[in-house]
Amino acid sequence: MNENSNRKQNKGGRTPKNDPSIHRHVFRLTDEENAKLLALFEASGMINKAKFIISVFFGREIKTVKIDKSEVDFYMRLTTFHSQFRSIGVNYNQVVKLLYSHFSEKKAAAYLYKLEKQTAELAVLCQKIIQITEEFEANHLKK
Structure with missing residues (x-):
């Protein structure tokens, strides 16, 4: 019994924060101000x-990331096309081997x-x- 009472009892749950945010402030915005805030947030x-x-209120740096979907799509398609182009090289080697194995030397050279x-x-x-x-x-990418 004495040994159990010396141990700390685990009550479960989340460990409490050292400095919890307990102060709440409310402010109201017009429709225009709200749209501007939401645009900045997005x-x-x-x-x-x-x-x-x-972060805006205390003047910390705000990072905005703009991704142009058309540029990303173009780059992805170009990359895919290049990989398909490279796979032609593998097929090229296979075709050359088949030409020399199934045709005569002269006919294979013509093809x-x-x-x-x-x-x-x-x-x-x-x-x-x-x-x-x-x-x-x-x-577009190295700005």
């Missing part, structure tokens, strides 16, 4: 509106010549993709 990306108001022309066009296209990606990153 632009800040904060989750808690009360913490946002406190390979046609494939080489298409590959040159794809190389030019790849350079354009890389150029567009670099321009996009320079203009």
Whole structure:
């Protein structure tokens, strides 16, 4: 019995804060002021509106993050297209192996010549993709 009384009893629940927020203040806004406050709150990306108001009130730095969905969509599509383009290289190797295994040397060389022309066009296209990606990153992503 003596040993049990010396131990602290766990009552459960959340541990109390050292400095709880117990003071409450109320203020009223017009429709225009409320719309402006909500726009600033949404632009800040904060989750808690009360913490946002406190940070504005006490002059802390407010971070706003603007994400243009069209730019993100364009970048994602360009990245997907580039990955598909790279997968063509794997298929290219498989086609060359199949040409030499199923056709005669002369016929395989003829098909390979046609494939080489298409590959040159794809190389030019790849350079354009890389150029567009670099321009996009320079203009939109690294601000």
